[in-house]
Amino acid sequence: MRSWSVGLFTALLSLAGPDAATASGVAVPEAGAETAPPTIPVEAFTAPAGLADAELSATGAAFAYVRVEDGRAILKVHSSDDLRALSAVDLGSADDVNWFRWAGDDTLLVSVMLEQENNRYHARFSRLMAFDVPRQTLRYVGLKQGIVGDDVIHVDRAGRYFLLSVRRDQTASPEVWRVSLDQGEGAEPERVQEKTRGVDRWWADNAGVVRLGMRFSEYGSARIWYRSGPGEPFRKITRVSAGSDAWSYWREPSFRAGSDLGYVMASGDGGRRVLREIDYRTGELGRVVYEHAEWDLDRAVYDASGRLLGVVYTDDEPRTHWFDGELRALQQRLQQVLPGSNVRMIDLAGTDRMLVRQSGPADPGGLYVFTPGEGRLDLVGNIRPQIDIRHLAPSSAHSFTARDGTEIRAYLTLPRGSGRERLPLIVMPHGGPFGVRDALVYSDWVQLLANRGYAVLQPNFRGSSGRGEAFEALGAGQIGGAMQDDLDDAMDWAVEAGFADPARVCLVGASYGGYAALWGAIRNPERYRCAASYSGVTDWEDMLRHDRRFLHRSTYSQWRERVRGEEDFDEDAISPARQARRLSRPVFLAQGRHDKVVPLRQFTLMVDAAKDAGVALETLVLDDTHHLEDPENEAEFLSALLDFLHRHNPAD
CATH class of the missing domain: 2.130.10.120 (Prolyl oligopeptidase, N-terminal domain)
Known part of the structure; x- marks a missing residue:
């Protein structure tokens, strides 16, 4: 919250020039400030x-x-x-x-x-x-x-x-x-x-x-x-x-x-x-x-x-x-x-x-x-009256070069009171994956994780929007491939820059980001200690069949072509449910029961595959949709996520 009050309030401000009062009336300390912020309740981020x-x-x-x-x-x-x-x-x-x-x-x-x-x-x-x-x-x-x-x-x-x-x-x-x-x-x-x-x-x-x-x-x-x-x-x-x-x-x-x-x-x-x-x-x-x-x-x-x-x-x-x-x-x-x-x-x-x-x-x-x-x-x-903005963490924009020479833009949020070096890191890929991007804007999930002591990195991997058709086209046929390489390269950048401890990195995401989190833990277990997914895709062949029933014929064809690309594409090879036997890292899998975008079947396919492979998962099903519309459900998910991270990648 701001320094004046919570709720409705009228501030009559002169528009004479730059000496007018700021919105918050307080100075925001820089990242790495010595004093750790108080713990902000989960519910403050979901109201x-x-x-x-x-x-x-x-x-x-x-x-x-x-x-x-x-x-x-x-x-x-x-x-x-x-x-x-x-x-x-x-x-x-x-x-x-x-x-x-x-x-x-x-x-x-x-x-x-x-x-x-x-x-x-x-x-x-x-x-x-x-x-x-x-x-x-x-x-x-x-x-x-x-x-x-x-x-x-x-x-x-x-x-x-x-x-x-x-x-x-x-x-x-x-x-x-x-x-x-x-x-x-x-x-x-x-x-x-x-x-x-x-x-x-x-x-x-x-x-x-x-x-x-x-x-x-x-x-x-x-x-x-x-x-x-x-x-x-x-x-x-x-x-x-x-x-x-x-x-x-x-x-x-x-x-x-x-x-x-x-x-x-x-x-x-x-x-x-x-x-x-x-x-x-x-x-x-x-x-x-x-x-x-x-x-x-x-x-x-x-x-x-x-x-x-x-x-x-x-x-x-x-x-x-x-x-x-x-x-x-x-x-x-x-x-x-x-x-x-x-x-x-x-x-x-x-x-x-x-x-x-x-x-x-x-x-x-x-x-x-x-x-x-x-x-x-x-x-x-x-907008979030229960949050004192003095306790939130600053973010910054960075560019790095991926292994094939592609420039990737990413946003880094550093927790307060933890210094700036060798921090526990959460790599958080966005959803989509095409036509979507992250930006340097407020995020409840990012700030909650930072408040608990984690650095958070949000890479705009190839296929993300904002930088023109050519950059989006780089993602065609690269789900689970070069798109995932970009996430690994983002982690390497954060480690080489001194921000992240390579032994304390987890992936967290929702929708496509949930898929990327799951796949990262399976594909590169040597990199990531754990992964958490909300409504992530787990079986691409089954997901494409689902999409065919709900998308217009031409829209579906374009979506399938973007997923598969021009070369031979093996959906099973990059589907977590089909590769569950390779899973060796802790995974938290959550899903909305009424999700029509990524249906509950994607969740059950992964759960069943893990059970058949003798792999343990931590799971949560909520009476909600793809977008976690109910604040109480979101609070339940985020509380479970924090508990999972605390046990498998503690920030302290």
Whole structure:
């Protein structure tokens, strides 16, 4: 927590210059400080934050967020002027709430999951609710339809209506209906777009005009229909193949009323994602608007009218390049007021009011309401209020050269009070593995392990995103091979640099990172004392069969090709469940019972294989999903992980 208080608090800060107060009001000591920090409870790292997903109303008069309390999702609304609570409503089980979105200043749309069960079937389906803030009433809105009932393609900024894409059943093509949020008489839904040429999905512009339709084929291509404005017929523009560069940007159109010009993230000459113009009338790309010399762009930022404001990219940490001069100046002023941290304007109501998130690798951060015209930066609250940031560990970015000459970027977090040399090390590979990366940002798991005395190393092994297509392509066919070499080389770098004790290194990861942890302990037992995996893949052949049932044909083909590469690929040779007899190191294997990404079968295959091989495993199955959504379950897993590490790779 910060030095002022826990919970809601208003800090009126002058934006005059760099001498303004810092976010925390305390100096953060450097790594290796002599005084060891107190033990921070596991639960402090898992308590639901809520504030991280806050959203401003249309004019910025209010903001809302969802906080989970005793497993219930509570939607809370506060005034942006003085932070006072305006209303709150219980939305039901936190597991059943998908998202919320403002419609004007007085109404919030909420997507929830409902269940229907009889003696023939059990189904979960999404539906929309509307919360009236002044009246504090919650009611269902939308139409009767199939499983998906929350496909909102436009919300009126004034809160009068929204556009809902509707399928009467799973096989039907969607229509678009205008649903009024006026609770008066005569507010009946109105169909504004009929089924058209088998279109599977619709998009609308910022004025609520349906402008683009897309039809997906079973072979992985998509046909695009477009019109410039209301009253015009839709014309077939182009056809794109799944996995192509065009596939990615056509699925995220960015047109605005009265214009055919838009912007897309596309591959540039260097293989990195750049921002380019597109003419939606022809489907042709235009000039490059912005590119970074080293890093992929993540996304573009637009205002409510669809005007381009900036782009977000991540080098070692997320950054925004603002095209808008006023926003660029405001960003600079915020950095002066909150020095030494990453400051992001996460939601804007013009330049009059915005939500600001401040954080850092050693700081979970806080949420602020920024009112530039009044020079006010009001602290709403801390993301992790139970954590004193003075006790968290600093992180730093490093580069090393892998055995084949490839440059790898990694992030190292050193525990406080343990010095800087020959530390017990946790190598923590990220999930994915493709299209995912680590960055120099706050991580609950990293900080928990550092608080217990471990150095933590997060390598962006080949195949990770952020550095362009060529670097990602290096990972094709290298699961269990060169990707794993990068992790071993990361360990060697940490040892040679003096940070890590080579006799005290363990692997910890989740999803693909869980697989890499398991495989490292089997492949190189001479390197690692132990391994811990949450929802890690254990049998690649079985995993690919599972994926084939759930992924679109073309998407599956691309995923399989990335896993297998162009050369002969032996899934059994790099599958922990198939190589369990080679396991000689302690392993902690945990899994979510309701995981649909890496199913429970992957866990049982490994457990059964280990049993047949006479190898002992420490196991834990939680009533949770792939992402450990329940804080109590996450706390149970992390407590078990710490106990496992303490016994097999003690930090003291």
